[in-house]
Structure formats: C-alpha cells, structure tokens
Amino acid sequence: MKITHHGAVNGVTGSCHQLDYDQHSSVLIDCGLFQGEDAGSSLAIDFDISTVTALIVTHCHIDHVGRIPYLFAAGFTGPIFTSKASASLLPLVIEDALKVGVTRDQKIINACLSLLAKRIVAIEFNSWFDLPTTSNKPTAKARLQRAGHILGSAYVEIDIGKKPNSHRVVFSGDLGAPHTPLLPSPKAPYKADTLVIESTYGDKNHQGRKERTQTLKKVIEKAVADNGIVLVPAFSIGRTQELLYELEQIIHNAAKNSPWQNIEVIVDSPMAANFTTEYRKFKTLWDDEAKKRLAKGRHPLNFAQLHTIDSHQEHIAVINYLSKRKQPAIILAASGMCTGGRIVNYLERFLPDETTDVIFVGYQGRGTLGRDIQTYGPSNGYVHINDHKITINAAVHTISSYSAHADQNGLIKFVTGMRKKPSHIKIVHGDDDAKQALAQEYREVLGEGVKIEIGESLTSFE
Known part of the structure; x- marks a missing residue:
C-alpha cells in the first residue's frame, strides 16, 4: 500500500491524494486547484495516472475539485464517487471554474460537463462500495461519512484486503467545526489504521x-x-x-x-x-x-x-x-x-x-x-x-x-473519539505552524505508540 500526495502538503490548497491499494490499482481522493502562493503550481496532471481507476470527491470546494478538467485531459476515464448532494453541486462548481480560469467557449465547457455527467456516481452516506481494479477482482471498498464542512461533504473510509487482515485508511477531507449552522457536526469513525487528516486550524481553537x-x-x-x-x-x-x-x-x-x-x-x-x-x-x-x-x-x-x-x-x-x-x-x-x-x-x-x-x-x-x-x-x-x-x-x-473547518480541539476529538486508534497519522492541508502544533498535540494525547508524520510527497506501507 502506498499514499502519494499531489497537493495540500505545504499549504491548504490543491488537495489531491493517491492511494495505491494493490499492485496495479489506485484511487485519487480529491483533485483540487492551487490558490494563493501555490497558484503558480502546474495545473496539468504531472503524475502518472495509469493505475488510477477512480476518483473520490470529498466535497465541492474548488481547492478539492478544480483540477478535474485537467484530469480528464490527462486521460482519466474512471468513475467519480461522491455523495448525492456533492453530485448535484459538482457540475455547477466545475462550470464556474472553467468560465473563470480556462475558457468562455461554451462548446468546450459543455463537452467537459458531458464527460463529468458520465463519470459521476452518487453514493449514499454510510454505504460501502467496491473500488474498481484493473483485475476486476475487488481488493478494496470505500464508504463516505458526513464531515459537516459544507453541504454533501464527506470523509472517506477505505478498507484494503479482507478481514481479519484488512487495513483501514481514513481520509478526513475537510472536517466541519462543531455546532456550525445548518449541518450536523462530524462524528469520529469507529476505527482507522492509517489516518490522513487536515490541519487548517491545527494550532487554533474557535469561539463557541x-x-x-x-x-x-x-x-x-x-x-x-x-x-x-x-x-x-x-x-x-x-x-x-x-x-x-x-x-x-x-x-x-x-x-x-x-x-x-x-x-x-x-x-x-x-x-x-x-x-x-x-x-x-x-x-x-x-x-x-x-x-x-x-x-x-x-x-x-x-x-x-x-x-x-x-x-x-x-x-x-x-x-x-x-x-x-x-x-x-x-x-x-x-x-x-x-x-x-x-x-x-x-x-x-x-x-x-x-x-x-x-x-x-x-x-x-x-x-x-x-x-x-x-x-x-x-x-x-x-x-x-x-x-x-x-x-x-x-x-x-x-x-x-x-470557519467551516474544525479547530484543534475538533481535530483531536476526531481521533480520540475512535474506538480503535490509528497506528499512523499523516498530517496535511495546513501551514507549517498548524501542522507542527497538531502533531505535538497528537503525540501528547496518543503517546509514542502512534507514528505521527508531517510528510512531503510519499509514504509507503508494507
């Protein structure tokens, strides 16, 4: 198993994470646009997608979905799994992103939206689905859980392999703050072996x-x-x-x-x-x-x-x-x-x-x-x-x-609320100070038995 980060590592934009779940198959979690200091980064998909069989969209903010048209241009033809509400929002976001940053040519926009419509697979929350593989034999399954960040937002649970030896990887996406208007607060998953978690406010706590x-x-x-x-x-x-x-x-x-x-x-x-x-x-x-x-x-x-x-x-x-x-x-x-x-x-x-x-x-x-x-x-x-x-x-x-993002307390509770705590936490999607502060809090709360990592690009697991 291997996790590669193609964005939201040194900052909070361009979220894109690749999980290789068998020798020839991988899934992307988000494919977002770079903004701010990161805006100079290439919009083109400059990594190998030959093993990418699917994309999972956690939510429809542009820094999580804005590179999808470029993913199509790179030859991606797999399904795009996302929640029902996000499936309704995604075409609106992509159309606006194309008009603002790419082209006003309606024929090109319509062609991209037509591709998008064919790829979107709307998924119910708390419902397992198989991830496609090149061998057509399922080796991993995924589930979306409500993240409370924006309408339709989800965190992703992925089980690799079969029980009792399966390995669960959780990608937080963007977690919502507790007691925000309109949407329920996110609930911690039952377990995670490996957790990839955002840290936007890893060094701050919000007012009530x-x-x-x-x-x-x-x-x-x-x-x-x-x-x-x-x-x-x-x-x-x-x-x-x-x-x-x-x-x-x-x-x-x-x-x-x-x-x-x-x-x-x-x-x-x-x-x-x-x-x-x-x-x-x-x-x-x-x-x-x-x-x-x-x-x-x-x-x-x-x-x-x-x-x-x-x-x-x-x-x-x-x-x-x-x-x-x-x-x-x-x-x-x-x-x-x-x-x-x-x-x-x-x-x-x-x-x-x-x-x-x-x-x-x-x-x-x-x-x-x-x-x-x-x-x-x-x-x-x-x-x-x-x-x-x-x-x-x-x-x-x-x-x-x-902010619609969880604060430090919320990010800690997301982990401590799990019945079975992760053995490995990878901290992404935050400025350096926020990531370092959150890492220190996790070390103090969870002890030395958990590997806490602020990684750059690649992490491998046996």
Missing part, C-alpha cells in the same frame, strides 16, 4: 457558537453606525449559507425598531444563489435546529431583507448605488480569500473609505489578497488590486470562529 454570533452582531452594529457598508468575503458554498442563517436569526431576534430591521443583506454571487438553492433542496441533510426553524414557518436562507444580485451589469450598478447612498448594507460576495470574483471590485472601490468595514470569517491563505488585507489593513497600509495601489482606510476584522 453563542460567542461568535454575539461577536458578529457587535461588529456589524458598530460597523453600520456610520451608515457605511460591511464587506464579507465568503465562499459561495457553505460560508455564505451559514452567514445567512446567522443573520436571519439576529434579525428575527431584534426589536421592531432596531437598526437591524433596515439593514439590507446583499448576496452578490450567482454561484452562491445557486448553491443556496441546493442547500434548500437538500433540507434532509440539515441539523435538527435548522429543521425546527423551517417547521415554524421561518426561511433562514430566504428572508425579507435578503437581495440577490445576478448579472454583471447589476453587480456594477450595485457598487455605484452603494457609493452614492448613506445607508448601511451587508455585502456577501465571493471569493472567500479574495483571489478573484466580485468581492475584488467591492474591495477596490470601498477599501479607501473610512466608513467601510471588512469582516473575514474564514481562513486566508498565504499569498492571497485576503491575507494581505488582514496583514496590512490594521496599520492603514495598502494592497494592489487590478494594478492599482489601494490604501486601506477601512476597518478590518477577523472572526475566525466562523
């Missing part, structure tokens, strides 16, 4: 749910006191829907004469609107709290003060409209790390205004515009946007507890 909601409420109330606008860079899948859920709750609880009743909430992202529709479609995957709100006749993702912007023409009109008026508004727009998308136009226009507030609610990767604003904003520094030097007079806030 009540505390972070109060923090968001206070930051926004202070931000709009001068009738300025609040810019919230947010990923179209997951973060946007969670924030809408939280904002609906704050507005619902506010007094009738409260300023909250007059604040417009603007989602300026066709992608986010599409994904919000998907979230509503898959209500069966919501947690009990969210289902109870629906039962009471509330619409946590479609409330009265919510406005969605569709076309680019509307987008430009909204920026001009907000520039002239003196009323507060909250803008949610992608991308979450400000690496592209409509949020960049808002930042270019409004960062110089003292009445503007920028709220970061998720991880900002190294080398991204979001990280630069976080770094230089508090000292009224500057950033470059569209070749223009933009002075940051806006107030910059970070509420990391709104």
